[in-house]
Amino acid sequence: MTGIRLHAPAPGWAIDADVVVVGSGVAGLTAALRCTAAGLRTVVVTKARLDDGSTRWAQGGIAAALGEGDTPEQHLDDTLVAGAGLCDEEAVRLLVTEGPEAVRRLIATGADFDKTAEGEIALTREGGHHRRRIAHAGGDATGAEISRALVEAIRDGGVRFIEHALVLDLLTDAEGRTAGVTLHVMGEGQHDGVGAVHAPAVVLATGGMGQVFSATTNPAVSTGDGVALALRAGAEVSDLEFVQFHPTVLFLGADAEGQQPLVSEAVRGEGAHLVDADGVRFMLGQHELAELAPRDIVAKAIMRRMQEQGTEHMYLDARHFGAEMWAERFPTILAACRLHGIDPVTEPIPVAPAAHYASGGIRTDLRGRTTVPGLYACGEVACTGVHGANRLASNSLLEGLVFAERIAEEITAAAPRVPGAAVPHPVPVTLPLPVAGARTRIQRVMTAGAGVLRSASSLREAAEALDALHSDALAGGSDDTKSAEPGVESWETTNLLCVARVLVAAARRREETRGCHWREDHPDRDDTAWRRHLVVRLTPERTLDVRTTDTADFPPTADAPGSRK
Numbered sequence: 001m002t003g004i005r006l007h008a009p010a011p012g013w014a015i016d017a018d019v020v021v022v023g024s025g026v027a028g029l030t031a032a033l034r035c036t037a038a039g040l041r042t043v044v045v046t047k048a049r050l051d052d053g054s055t056r057w058a059q060g061g062i063a064a065a066l067g068e069g070d071t072p073e074q075h076l077d078d079t080l081v082a083g084a085g086l087c088d089e090e091a092v093r094l095l096v097t098e099g100p101e102a103v104r105r106l107i108a109t110g111a112d113f114d115k116t117a118e119g120e121i122a123l124t125r126e127g128g129h130h131r132r133r134i135a136h137a138g139g140d141a142t143g144a145e146i147s148r149a150l151v152e153a154i155r156d157g158g159v160r161f162i163e164h165a166l167v168l169d170l171l172t173d174a175e176g177r178t179a180g181v182t183l184h185v186m187g188e189g190q191h192d193g194v195g196a197v198h199a200p201a202v203v204l205a206t207g208g209m210g211q212v213f214s215a216t217t218n219p220a221v222s223t224g225d226g227v228a229l230a231l232r233a234g235a236e237v238s239d240l241e242f243v244q245f246h247p248t249v250l251f252l253g254a255d256a257e258g259q260q261p262l263v264s265e266a267v268r269g270e271g272a273h274l275v276d277a278d279g280v281r282f283m284l285g286q287h288e289l290a291e292l293a294p295r296d297i298v299a300k301a302i303m304r305r306m307q308e309q310g311t312e313h314m315y316l317d318a319r320h321f322g323a324e325m326w327a328e329r330f331p332t333i334l335a336a337c338r339l340h341g342i343d344p345v346t347e348p349i350p351v352a353p354a355a356h357y358a359s360g361g362i363r364t365d366l367r368g369r370t371t372v373p374g375l376y377a378c379g380e381v382a383c384t385g386v387h388g389a390n391r392l393a394s395n396s397l398l399e400g401l402v403f404a405e406r407i408a409e410e411i412t413a414a415a416p417r418v419p420g421a422a423v424p425h426p427v428p429v430t431l432p433l434p435v436a437g438a439r440t441r442i443q444r445v446m447t448a449g450a451g452v453l454r455s456a457s458s459l460r461e462a463a464e465a466l467d468a469l470h471s472d473a474l475a476g477g478s479d480d481t482k483s484a485e486p487g488v489e490s491w492e493t494t495n496l497l498c499v500a501r502v503l504v505a506a507a508r509r510r511e512e513t514r515g516c517h518w519r520e521d522h523p524d525r526d527d528t529a530w531r532r533h534l535v536v537r538l539t540p541e542r543t544l545d546v547r548t549t550d551t552a553d554f555p556p557t558a559d560a561p562g563s564r565k
Helices: 026-037 072-082 089-109 142-156 225-232 265-269 295-309 319-329 331-339 395-414 438-449 456-474 488-509
Strands: 004-006 014-016 019-022 042-045 160-162 165-172 178-185 193-198 201-204 243-250 273-275 314-317 349-358 361-363 375-377 429-431 534-538 544-548
Touching: 004 165, 004 225, 019 026, 019 178, 026 042, 026 142, 026 201, 026 395, 072 089, 089 142, 089 395, 142 395, 165 193, 165 225, 165 488, 178 201, 201 225, 201 395, 225 361, 225 375, 225 488, 225 534, 243 265, 243 295, 273 295, 295 314, 295 349, 319 331, 375 395, 438 456, 438 488, 456 488, 488 534, 488 544
Parallel strands: 004 429, 014 193, 019 042, 019 201, 042 160, 201 375
Antiparallel strands: 165 178, 178 193, 243 349, 273 314, 314 349, 534 544
16 A cells, blocks of 8 residues: 545545445446345445446447357457457457357346347447447447446436545555545535545446546546556556557647547448548558558558648548438437538548547456455456557447456455455555646646657656656645645546656656557567566655566456466
8 A cells, every 4th residue: 555645635424335336437337236236235436427427428339249250259359459469368358258248238237229120239340340240329329328228227226326426545444455435525415525435345437537638539527536546545557558549539620628529430330431631541551451440550540641741630531421321320420520510421521539548557357356455447447458559449348348247246256344444544645736727737748748659758758747747746836836725626637647647657668669559769569578568556655666567468466366367
């Protein structure tokens, strides 16, 4: 344990549970439903409303070997190729073999996927997949449908939940085991202000950290809270340098910041073409799958063409779809484009890469156990070994689903365990709050220095700028820039600064180009030196300890010596 905490008031109220799930996407709600069904007192804590997580923004769908002629082995092969040599094959095999039944259980929960005329699940293709295996709902509103079904099941099942609550820190007992979390509830209600949920098991399903960059497809709540909490609690994180930039995000201008509209890979799966300003299809000849190459390859190709032509974006041309197909298959994207003055029925869509998905995260074993006893992680916040250096399209919802079920089984098998009393650390150390305006500075520093294209010089400049922000916070700010007051905004910024520093430290260490980590000064993949993982811990002195694994295999977590099973 590090003994490090956020600078926050002591809890003014507390409730007890058997398990607390932090996050309300597909991973969090699935874990909560399964734990509740097993008779465990379960509390869901979510930062906004139950349906406000990243899951509802997922357009493309959920990948699983559900179609005729498709097999888990073929899904495995595509996933391993996309992961560029860093996937944990055992984790991937588990995902693709358990995935189809997990999707069927999701359907039984109430999720309604699009069907063919024959009544079968309609399947499409996305980048990196050699077969049609992406199940979708509402055309391009898959995440929204999955979220609707799970939220409805949570409400119908009487699961206790606390909305508008930002998780702060992990509570531990005298033996260093998990004893719950502290949280801050925004606004008046049954609980208000800083409180605690006491539980012997905590499941982090807090989603990603896309808000660490200026332009992202992630919602505003994606500020890396789970990864930062885990680091303060002494857990290990891995592979944070592998941030996937989605190649086709609606270009709203070079100065656009915050959440940007995604143009799903499924649009290319249905036959849209990437073209430059002259209408030339530049992906032809670059990869056997052309526009359907893995995302890192497409994003790099777009960036190279932009550099060659001195432009700020490329185009996605799907005019040949026609008005009817656009309206039926991609109504969400059609509406988003038209909202911003683009009609994809009659003109190409301007697109550019933007931060999309964190392939790394809190290191877990195959049961979702982290290196802190009693602390679990699943979904985008976790690093299970499934994604390697680059996530295969539409594997994220499946990963959240499969590993949430495995976590619930593990917690159920371990129950009942009475939580030990939460104890304060002998010498509590708080992370200083960043100075006012630091959030925007962090985002711009990360976009400029650790975005799609990285180099030793750009990463050094980013590290120096982030260290300066950290030092300013330690010093309490300067005469003209004071540290912020404790509150949601300053806590989120503290979390962003923490994960940004880890990401940059890992990206500086990995001197190669692999998957979605692109170093222009080290343009080649180096399996001899770098087919291995970077593992990071936060020390009690508030510094980062970065180490490289000896092989491509993950070391075991503390709860599972000698095995990832």
